[in-house]
Amino acid sequence: MSQSAPPPQPSQPGPVEGNPYAQQAPAGAPYPPQPGAPQPGAFAPPAPPAPGRSNFVLGLVAAVVAAAAAAALYGVIIGATKHEIGYAAVGVGFVVGVAAGKAGGRNPVLPIAAVVLSLAAVYLGQLVGEAMIGAKASGLGFSTVFFDHFDIVQKAWKEEADPLTFVFFAIAGFAAFSGTKKAAA
Template sequence: MSQSVPPPQQPQPGPAGPNPYAQQPGPAGANPYAQQPPAGAPYPPQQGAYPQQPGAFAAPPAPPVPGKNNLALGLVAAVVAAVAVAALYGVVIGATKHEIGYAAVGVGFVIGLAAGKAGGRNPALPVVGAILALGSVYVGQLIGEAMIIADYVHAGFSEVFFDHLSVVQEAWKKDADPLTFLFFAIAAFAAFSGAKKAAA
């Protein structure tokens, strides 16, 4: 008589309880493999947790740069400019045989610009520039007058200007009119304002 084989036993469930090897659910979106800091260790500061106060760590403002104030340097620059523009102004008058108002403005402005750029904000420089502009316009008109006379008498400019300067001055006095002196005023004003603007 054959023996009956008992049916295979189904595995019995273990006692209810947590699986020590089961992965514990973390917070949503957390990396389960990220290393957690040890107990008691301070957590790194969260971004935006401590907002920086405006200007808390800002560098202090730089001190203002003092303005340049050099009377001697401004005076030298103005004298050099006055000599140069006087010669140029005289050549323009001699070539055109006319006094040009724009040229007088340029004479004054160049002198004032040189004085202000080199000397800075010294209050004497605009006045010095205006005085030098008057002299520069006068010398330029004498140069132009000498060029006209030299062309008329067929003589050299240096001979007329240096050997007969009194004759040139007499001719300038005869040719001077109110417009001539207006050019003086224009040049002086241009030098004064040019020095002010250049030093600003």
């Protein structure tokens, strides 16, 4: 005696027949192929790079704020130690450059602006340090020495300046330029 197979049932439209997204995956594939998606082994072009941001005004404002803060801190360091510290000058340049690059992006003028601002910040910091040293020596207040006798502060700076002072300026400018480029990347 042989057993016969049950007759095939008429096909009723179910969720698979009416839904193109409910297809079964081919053997060995975890998901069914999607229209428009790259197939396994096919070359997919790389995504285009994200557009670089460029906000000169925001970068300049951030650099000015960073330069003012770094100049004040550098001046306090010089006033407290009574010595010019080269690493601190490099730090001033780097802080100004990073602030400009992070806030302003890839604007090509920002590195140059950061160099100028870092040089001004180093100079201002050295003047603040000289004024602090003069205030301690004279018994006057810092603001009196710095604002009322600024010509004396500048004269003291000129007398104290040596070739190493200008090397610190150059290194601070380089640190500002490279810090801006790295932060904007």
